[in-house]
Amino acid sequence: MVVRAEKLPTSDIVAAHLSGKRADIKGILFQTALLMSLMLALLFLIVLLTEVLISALPVFQERGLQSFLEGSLSGFPDRAGVSQALYGSGMLMLFVVLFAFPLGVAAAIYLEEYAVDTRFNRFITVNIRNLAGVPSVVFGLLGLAIFVGALRSLTGGSSLIAGGLTLAVLVLPIVIITSSEALRAVPQSIREAGYGVGATKWEVIRSHVLPSAAPGIFTGTILAVSRAIGEAAPILLVGAVTGLLGQAQGGFLDQMQGRFTAMPIVIFEWTKEANTEFKALASAGIVVLMAIILLTNAAAIFLRNKYERKW
Amino acid sequence: MAQATVDRTVTLESLTGAPKRRRKEAIIHRLFQAAAALSIVLSALIVLSLVREAFAFLAAIDLSSLWAGGWYPRRSAFDLRVIITGTAVIAGIAMLVAGPLGLGAAIYLSEYANPRVRRILKPIVEILAGIPSVVLGFFALLWISPEIVQRLNPSASFFNLLAAGIGVGILVMPLVASVAEDALRSVPMALREASYGLGARKMSTTIRVVFPAAVSGIVAALILGLSRAIGETMVVALAAGSSGALSFDPFQPGQTMTGAMAQLAIGGDQVKGSVSAVQSLYFVGLVLFLMTLALNIISERFVRRVRQRY
Numbered sequence: 001m002v003v004r005a006e007k008l009p010t011s012d013i014v015a016a017h018l019s020g021k022r023a024d025i026k027g028i029l030f031q032t033a034l035l036m037s038l039m040l041a042l043l044f045l046i047v048l049l050t051e052v053l054i055s056a057l058p059v060f061q062e063r064g065l066q067s068f069l070e071g072s073l074s075g076f077p078d079r080a081g082v083s084q085a086l087y088g089s090g091m092l093m094l095f096v097v098l099f100a101f102p103l104g105v106a107a108a109i110y111l112e113e114y115a116v117d118t119r120f121n122r123f124i125t126v127n128i129r130n131l132a133g134v135p136s137v138v139f140g141l142l143g144l145a146i147f148v149g150a151l152r153s154l155t156g157g158s159s160l161i162a163g164g165l166t167l168a169v170l171v172l173p174i175v176i177i178t179s180s181e182a183l184r185a186v187p188q189s190i191r192e193a194g195y196g197v198g199a200t201k202w203e204v205i206r207s208h209v210l211p212s213a214a215p216g217i218f219t220g221t222i223l224a225v226s227r228a229i230g231e232a233a234p235i236l237l238v239g240a241v242t243g244l245l246g247q248a249q250g251g252f253l254d255q256m257q258g259r260f261t262a263m264p265i266v267i268f269e270w271t272k273e274a275n276t277e278f279k280a281l282a283s284a285g286i287v288v289l290m291a292i293i294l295l296t297n298a299a300a301i302f303l304r305n306k307y308e309r310k311w
Numbered sequence: 312m313a314q315a316t317v318d319r320t321v322t323l324e325s326l327t328g329a330p331k332r333r334r335k336e337a338i339i340h341r342l343f344q345a346a347a348a349l350s351i352v353l354s355a356l357i358v359l360s361l362v363r364e365a366f367a368f369l370a371a372i373d374l375s376s377l378w379a380g381g382w383y384p385r386r387s388a389f390d391l392r393v394i395i396t397g398t399a400v401i402a403g404i405a406m407l408v409a410g411p412l413g414l415g416a417a418i419y420l421s422e423y424a425n426p427r428v429r430r431i432l433k434p435i436v437e438i439l440a441g442i443p444s445v446v447l448g449f450f451a452l453l454w455i456s457p458e459i460v461q462r463l464n465p466s467a468s469f470f471n472l473l474a475a476g477i478g479v480g481i482l483v484m485p486l487v488a489s490v491a492e493d494a495l496r497s498v499p500m501a502l503r504e505a506s507y508g509l510g511a512r513k514m515s516t517t518i519r520v521v522f523p524a525a526v527s528g529i530v531a532a533l534i535l536g537l538s539r540a541i542g543e544t545m546v547v548a549l550a551a552g553s554s555g556a557l558s559f560d561p562f563q564p565g566q567t568m569t570g571a572m573a574q575l576a577i578g579g580d581q582v583k584g585s586v587s588a589v590q591s592l593y594f595v596g597l598v599l600f601l602m603t604l605a606l607n608i609i610s611e612r613f614v615r616r617v618r619q620r621y
Binding site for chain 2: 024026027030031033034035036037038040041042044045047048051052055102103106107109110111113114115121123124127128129130131133134135136137138139140141142144145146169172173176200201202226227229230231232233236237239242264267268271272279282283286289290293294297
């Protein structure tokens with residue numbers, strides 16, 4: 001065979017394209033534009049954080065962090081603080097962990113380990129996914145109708161119990177979904193090894209599957225709790241106190257059935273005040289809330305990186 | 312013919328284990344099933360409580376007040392046009408912010424960023440996703456409104472739809488980015504390699520090959536973002552104001568469905584006098600619930616289409 005040395009007109013063009021030194025200006029512009037969208041997000045984040053810190057500074061400088069953390073709700077900005085809100089948020093999170101964690105993990109175990117592909121089980125899965133997409137205000141309405149209304153004798157109306165249960169219901173789908181993912185990541189061979197030595201289904205789950213999935217389940221739960229702690233809309237509807245709140249009285253049950261407030265509610269209230277001193281208080285509240293959220297998220301990420309196993 | 316040696320035959324019965332152990336297994340199975348079924352009970356409770364109060368509301372009021380006269384629940388004026396317009400304007404502005412920013416970030420993270428850059432840039436989106444909506448409400452009211460909106464238009468009101476819309480957009484952007492990024496990353500490498508093999512550049516590959524292959528996931532991300540924007544409450548309650556008049560002007564205050572609900576909730580004690588004002592909360596909640604449910608189901612359909620293909 002003879003290789004034709006004849007030069008086709010197209011070969012010049014091909015050669016030029018293959019060796020092209022031309023800068024790909026359009027490509028560079030495109031990449032820059034894409035990067036800009038991330039940088040704009042970063043810019044918003046930085047502006048937000050500095051704005052909040054600068055406006056919170058006077059509160060921390062003039063009164064000190066301790067006085068702000070120990071103060072209670074007050075009409076006087078120089079005395080107002082977040083002690084009741086911190087207590088309320090802490091108690092709400094306790095309810096979230098007590099209810100959403102066991103129920104969510106149990107539901108995830110059922111869906112991943114027990115459920116066979118029936119119409120009913122498929123319906124549960126679809127339902128959970130839809131529940132996760134319901135706006136948080138609507139959960140507030142559920143809380144208002146059921147926990148504040150129908151179960152008033154149990155919860156005591158617009159109480160910590162009602163608010164806590166509402167938030168627990170809100171994060172339940174998230175806990176189920178993240179726990180399911182963690183369970184699904186455990187390889188089938190681990191289970192088969194358990195069955196091979198004669199373990200029952202529950203024994204396999206308890207001694208093999210759950211320990212392997214635990215880091216993922218805990219990480220998901222912590223992230224769900226850190227989402228719940230910043231939610232204002234549902235507990236606003238349930239009736240968290242936005243004005244003044246008396247000192248909690250009585251025994252533990254009385255306190256749980258009493259009215260409450262929480263960090264995001266206090267921030268909301270102070271932001272709405274026309275007075276600049278309250279705006280500073282709102283920023284200080286945001287600093288405290290964001291610190292709590294960032295710490296919990298950091299804990300979750302640490303847990304995941306330290307204990308997560310790649311199969 | 313040999314007689315069956317009964318005692319030595321291994322039957323199914325002897326393999327099923329001790330009855331006590333089996334009973335325990337069955338109980339545990341039922342407990343887990345009950346926990347899973349609880350989610351159905353919760354959904355049913357949501358729908359029931361919304362529907363019951365919403366119907367009571369519709370029965371109690373003059374139906375013509377749903378379509379005229381502004382949104383003043385305490386004066387029994389429940390003009391749905393006001394809150395639906397407000398919601399549409401805010402959701403539209405939010406998607407103008409979150410759509411391009413979210414997709415841009417997703418494409419950069421999935422196609423351009425190398426693993427090291429990704430590890431640095433991805434947390435920006437993640438931290439943004441963790442910011443509570445009250446905090447963004449604070450930011451929208453006290454920074455976006457005076458520094459951006461009122462600079463664009465000095466006659467803009469302090470409370471305005473634009474600031475709230477931008478705030479909601481920043482809030483929704485991480486969601487759009489992460490769902491779209493998942494869709495882009497699930498496009499098989501072979502498609503990109505085929506495109507490079509034909510001599511296409513990175514940009515053409517991204518726009519003509521990867522983007523169309525992931526388009527249903529990207530549409531899902533946008534719809535999910537829209538659904539979140541419609542249901543967002545605190546940013547709107549803080550920054551959009553609470554005007555009850557019908558208004559399309561993004562520089563003026565307005566009222567959204569979620570904002571109206573928050574206002575009714577804060578007004579708590581004063582509202583108690585008028586039963587239908589409280590019940591209107593459930594009616595608006597029901598409308599909101601149905602809208603977001605429809606959007607979520609549509610977006611789920613689109614996501615499934617991506618999964619089926621690859």
